[in-house]
Amino acid sequence: MNVYYKIGIYLSLLFVTSILSEEMKVAQASEALRRQLTDENPRTSLGATLYPDDQKYTRDIDLETAESLLWKNNLLLIASRFQIDVKKAGILQAGLYANPNIAIDQSIYAEPTQRYFDTTRSGQSVVQVQQVFLLGGKIDKRVKVAELNAKISEQEFYDLTRALITKLRRTFYTIYFYKKAVVFYDQSIASIEKTVESSELAYKRRALLQAEHLRLKALLFFLKKEREDLAIKVYEREAELKVLLNDDMYRDARVEFSPKINEKQLDSIVPNNVKLEDLVEIARENRPDLKKALQTLRYEEANLELQYANAIPDLSFGPVYNRGGTAFQNYWGVTAQLTVPLFDRNQGNIQAAEKAILVRKQELKNNILEVENEVAVAYQSARIKDALYKRFIDAYIKDYGSLSLDMIMSYEKKYITILEFADFFETYRSSVVEMLKLQTDRMEAIENVNYAVGKGIFIPKSENQTYPKSEE
Structure with a gap:
């Protein structure tokens, strides 16, 4: 639990840091736009002028x-x-x-080992990778x-x-x-x-x-x-x-x-x-x-x-790995998915x-x-x-x-x-x-x-x- 707790704290800090970084970027962009629209940039400033008096210039x-x-x-x-x-x-x-799709299935509680999130050989983990063609x-x-x-x-x-x-x-x-x-x-x-x-x-x-x-x-x-x-x-x-x-x-x-x-x-x-x-x-x-x-x-x-x-339906294809969730340990297989155009063509x-x-x-x-x-x-x-x-x-x-x-x-x-x-x-x-x-x-x-x-x-x-x- 201590490991997962630390991981959670780390992810939370990373998330907060990313938000602060984005806010700083937005603030910098706003400041740059403000400068562009004020007297610091005479080209786009409404108050800037090349002519200091009321005389007409031809x-x-x-x-x-x-x-x-x-x-x-x-x-x-x-x-x-x-x-x-x-x-x-x-x-x-x-x-x-299309980007590949990765799915991970990890058991929360392993009954045989009485452990939470058991990632050892005794636990059950499933990893599946699919690519849409x-x-x-x-x-x-x-x-x-x-x-x-x-x-x-x-x-x-x-x-x-x-x-x-x-x-x-x-x-x-x-x-x-x-x-x-x-x-x-x-x-x-x-x-x-x-x-x-x-x-x-x-x-x-x-x-x-x-x-x-x-x-x-x-x-x-x-x-x-x-x-x-x-x-x-x-x-x-x-x-x-x-x-x-x-x-x-x-x-x-x-x-x-x-x-x-x-x-x-x-x-x-x-x-x-x-x-x-x-x-x-x-x-x-x-x-x-x-x-x-x-x-x-x-x-x-x-x-x-x-x-x-x-x-024409698209094909999803990729390998799958299952540890401990099948009839034997360390199962390797191949998955393929194809939508049947029965109603929606x-x-x-x-x-x-x-x-x-x-x-x-x-x-x-x-x-x-x-x-x-x-x-x-x-x-x-x-x-x-x-x-x-x-x-x-x-x-x-x-x-x-x-x-x-x-x-x-x-x-x-x-x-x-x-x-x-x-x-x-x-x-x-x-x-x-x-x-x-x-x-x-x-x-x-x-x-x-x-x-x-x-x-x-x-x-x-x-x-x-x-x-x-x-x-x-």
């Missing part, structure tokens, strides 16, 4: 730099890469053999299922990348054209403020009607309100871009972006140069969501094979796997149909907006540019009234803003084509294609 950035930062720093992409590693670890687990090729089929599951995760990563790059480009173009509109508003507001000041003096001298004076003040108020609304939209888009880039240089809320774009390169994009049939074919070959649907179908087919293999799982294949086939057909229509809609929209933009851009710049100079000169020489000038300026403002909006809509429509196709078909010539290339 940072130049081009689209190629933004895309490289997205690939490097975006947290969703990093998490998706880890998810792929998780699924690949499942491949390793699926290929492992998976029959029907279960291990290979499990590995195949795990591999297809990892491929599905890879296609999810490519699909996420496609969405994030498209969002990045749309946000980048929106910020660029919205900021151009803000600059136009600033210039217009400065001109109208001078006009309002002059009209204020004229109104006090009774050289201007109150209605005309109020009309100018209303125009100034309208311009300032539109300018502030647009500035808020720019701020929101910049916040989205900061999340996408996740870079220390642009992280601070006081940082403003100054996108660098060559508009001539944007104008060189011609959607009509590509046929719709070619775009649909490219989409069938490159869309990650289509490849994911195809891999999902293959996964279900592999799962059906695995379920058929699971209907895995019929339910097999039937479910068969139905799942039918479901995935219909989903794949539906996905193909959706992709074809999505490409067609995006292509037609890009063609219409590109044609509208190129139809009016040259005439707009030429006609309004010369007319605005004439109207300013006419107003200065008192050939036209203030109200006529205000009406013209309001029309001119509306035309400039709508043209900038049309440029934004055109680039968004072009990016919609790239997104629908799953490949950078229409991109500025000087920019590198960074749309993901997914593999089978």
Whole structure:
């Protein structure tokens, strides 16, 4: 009893020591995480800043730099890469053999010897070792299922990348054209403020009607309100871009972006140069969501094979040693165990796997149909907006540019009234803003084509294609 008592105390101390060790590891991990989320790590700290004052900071950035930062720093992409590693670890687990099973049977009290836990030759002890052998090729089929599951995760990563790059480009173009509109508003507001000041003096001298004076003040108020609304939209888009880039240089809320774009390169994009049939074919070959649907179908087919293999019973085999519990001492034998598939032949799982294949086939057909229509809609929209933009851009710049100079000169020489000038300026403002909006809509429509196709078909010539290339 003293020996077993000591053994019990030793095992208890070992158990307590292991618990304390695990608690220390958890505490160390928590402390490391706390340091990572506090000022000790400025990269992820909400309170850390690179800018000590309230001054605004403007940072130049081009689209190629933004895309490289997205690939490097975006947290969703990093998490998706880890998810792929998780699924690949499942491949390793699926290929492992079952562990051997060891069973020990020791008598508590031996009647002939009047001893407890008698481990001598007079007592009874049984030792049995069994190894499970998976029959029907279960291990290979499990590995195949795990591999297809990892491929599905890879296609999810490519699909996420496609969405994030498209969002990045749309946000980048929106910020660029919205900021151009803000600059136009600033210039217009400065001109109208001078006009309002002059009209204020004229109104006090009774050289201007109150209605005309109020009309100018209303125009100034309208311009300032539109300018502030647009500035808020720019701020929101910049916040989205900061999340996408996740870079220390642009992280601070006081940082403003100054996108660098060559508009001539944007104008060189011609959607009509590509046929719709070619775009649909490219989409069938490159869309990650289509490849994911195809891999999902293959996964279900592999799962059906695995379920058929699971209907085959596994064999448990191993030696057994019995001392004192049989007709003679020191008995050695062999045990084998096999489940008889009399009632449970895995019929339910097999039937479910068969139905799942039918479901995935219909989903794949539906996905193909959706992709074809999505490409067609995006292509037609890009063609219409590109044609509208190129139809009016040259005439707009030429006609309004010369007319605005004439109207300013006419107003200065008192050939036209203030109200006529205000009406013209309001029309001119509306035309400039709508043209900038049309440029934004055109680039968004072009990016919609790239997104629908799953490949950078229409991109500025000087920019590198960074749309993901997914593999089978």
